[in-house]
Amino acid sequence: MEHVRPSTLDEALEGLAAPDAKALAGGQSLLPVMKLRIVRPSVLVDIGRLELGGVHMSENELRLGALTTWNELESAQELERPALAALAECASGIGDLQVRNRGTLGGSLAHADPASDMPAVVLALGAQIVLRAASGERTVSAEEFFLGPFTTALGPAELITEVVFPLVEGSGSAYVKVEHPASGFALAGAAAVVRPDGGQSVALTGMGGQAFLLASDANPVDALPDAEIYGDRFAPVEYRRHLAGVVARRALDRARERMEGTGE
Amino acid sequence: MPAARQLELVINGERRSAEVEPRTLLVHALRDGLGLTGTHVGCDTSQCGACTVLLDGRAVKSCTMLAVQAEGAEVTTIEGFARNDELHPIQRAFVEHHGLQCGFCTPGMILTASDLLTRAPDPDDATIRRALRGNFCRCTGYQSIVDSVRAAATALREGEAA
Ligand SMILES: Cc1cc2nc3c(=O)[nH]c(=O)nc-3n(C[C@H](O)[C@H](O)[C@H](O)COP(=O)(O)OP(=O)(O)OC[C@H]3O[C@@H](n4cnc5c(N)ncnc54)[C@H](O)[C@@H]3O)c2cc1C
Numbered sequence: 411m412e413h414v415r416p417s418t419l420d421e422a423l424e425g426l427a428a429p430d431a432k433a434l435a436g437g438q439s440l441l442p443v444m445k446l447r448i449v450r451p452s453v454l455v456d457i458g459r460l461e462l463g464g465v466h467m468s469e470n471e472l473r474l475g476a477l478t479t480w481n482e483l484e485s486a487q488e489l490e491r492p493a494l495a496a497l498a499e500c501a502s503g504i505g506d507l508q509v510r511n512r513g514t515l516g517g518s519l520a521h522a523d524p525a526s527d528m529p530a531v532v533l534a535l536g537a538q539i540v541l542r543a544a545s546g547e548r549t550v551s552a553e554e555f556f557l558g559p560f561t562t563a564l565g566p567a568e569l570i571t572e573v574v575f576p577l578v579e580g581s582g583s584a585y586v587k588v589e590h591p592a593s594g595f596a597l598a599g600a601a602a603v604v605r606p607d608g609g610q611s612v613a614l615t616g617m618g619g620q621a622f623l624l625a626s627d628a629n630p631v632d633a634l635p636d637a638e639i640y641g642d643r644f645a646p647v648e649y650r651r652h653l654a655g656v657v658a659r660r661a662l663d664r665a666r667e668r669m670e671g672t673g674e
Numbered sequence: 675m676p677a678a679r680q681l682e683l684v685i686n687g688e689r690r691s692a693e694v695e696p697r698t699l700l701v702h703a704l705r706d707g708l709g710l711t712g713t714h715v716g717c718d719t720s721q722c723g724a725c726t727v728l729l730d731g732r733a734v735k736s737c738t739m740l741a742v743q744a745e746g747a748e749v750t751t752i753e754g755f756a757r758n759d760e761l762h763p764i765q766r767a768f769v770e771h772h773g774l775q776c777g778f779c780t781p782g783m784i785l786t787a788s789d790l791l792t793r794a795p796d797p798d799d800a801t802i803r804r805a806l807r808g809n810f811c812r813c814t815g816y817q818s819i820v821d822s823v824r825a826a827a828t829a830l831r832e833g834e835a836a
């Protein structure tokens with residue numbers, strides 16, 4: 411295996427064109443799966459030092475660079491507002507201090523572990539994911555991005571460059587999970603957004619093949635009985651469906667409290 | 675297999691050179707390449723935190739990082755943590771408050787505590803426990819470790835004021 415550290419995005423995309431090349435960001439998911447020989451890249455394209463970080467807030471949107479770490483998200487003052495509170499709340503519950511120092515937003519979305527936390531938040535907040543290939547840039551919605559367990563809309567020689575969140579003034583958001591006590595991953599996680607016009611969205615993670623939005627205009631929790639939920643040795647399907655309802659309701663309540671200014 | 679190459683690293687304030695392959699983990703470069711065996715391998719699966727070192731002051735698991743990723747950064751291991759032959763205040767607090775028994779987890783505990791205390795100089799117990807979540811101890815039952823970190827925080831704050 412080779413390791414290359416390109417100094418520009420274009421060089422990185424060129425490097426990724428090699429067969430079995432893989433991007434390396436924080437390494438907190440890729441190195442563990444390489445140790446298990448589940449992934450055996452021929453070339454690691456180390457994107458860790460590209461200028462793909464940063465929290466950029468403008469009047470009507472928030473742009474987060476793909477290399478923004480969990481630690482940066484949990485401590486970013488720009489995100490201390492009800493409309494975006496779910497982001498820091500989610501990031502601060504991921505893994506442990508060491509993992510949050512290295513792990514990145516882009517790496518987590520690209521890895522698409524069905525029990526990972528952040529996919530629920532990007533879905534509920536209606537984020538757009540910006541992808542770059544040598545042939546050009548495209549933007550896909552979070553809903554179009556997640557296709558299944560460890561499977562996304564990313565092409566083999568494509569990188570996430572940033573994630574763009576619309577700012578809905580006056581809304582409130584929250585992320586609540588019941589975690590596996592040893593791994594910390596979500597047995598059931600819910601991200602909720604409540605808007606001043608009465609609209610509300612809930613996205614669930616840890617439930618099945620991928621994170622998904624609960625489809626309902628009225629109360630998203632009403633869509634739960636129809637949601638496809640998997641059971642495993644940690645949580646049989648009835649238990650997980652019950653947990654899904656619990657975390658969804660808690661996330662909605664907390665998002666509403668934040669919107670109304672009665673929560674933290 | 676790509677040939678091993680000489681990697682220049684800044685470790686405990688000194689420029690060091692180690693022979694590594696691209697796949698060499700930082701912990702192996704430290705232990706096998708440079709003889710810095712104070713950094714321990716407890717699990718090799720990113721869980722236990724025994725391999726924690728500081729990378730530009732931030733705690734990272736050196737078993738979950740390639741040595742080549744540390745190029746150009748400042749790495750601090752437990753060997754470089756004492757100041758001029760004097761134990762660092764966090765080390766002293768662990769000795770005084772029974773923060774260790776067998777000592778296997780201790781280098782990782784101390785370096786993680788260092789990261790916490792540079793960001794949060796006056797943490798409550800819940801904050802300390804949360805920061806040490808990625809560091810396992812099979813001996814102490816954790817309470818004495820939390821006591822040690824709290825005492826270290828006080829010592830560091832007083833040292834700063836003095
Ligand atoms: C002990 C431990 C506990 C954890 N606990 C949790 C948890 O509770 N919840 C949770 O959600 N996660 C958890 N994680 C996973 C962690 O959040 C990872 O940091 C994250 O999933 C991957 O980010 P990374 O930057 O480390 O990516 P890497 O490991 O570097 O890469 C992961 C994958 O994404 C690809 N990739 C990386 N960046 C990009 C990019 N910009 N564009 C395209 N592809 C890219 C890589 O090629 C690779 O396939 C845990 C990890 C560990 C080790």
Ligand code: FES
Nearest residue numbers: 716718722723737
């Ligand atoms: S040896 Fe690195 S986390 Fe256990």
Ligand code: FES
Nearest residue numbers: 775776811812813
């Ligand atoms: S003192 Fe023995 S593992 Fe912590």
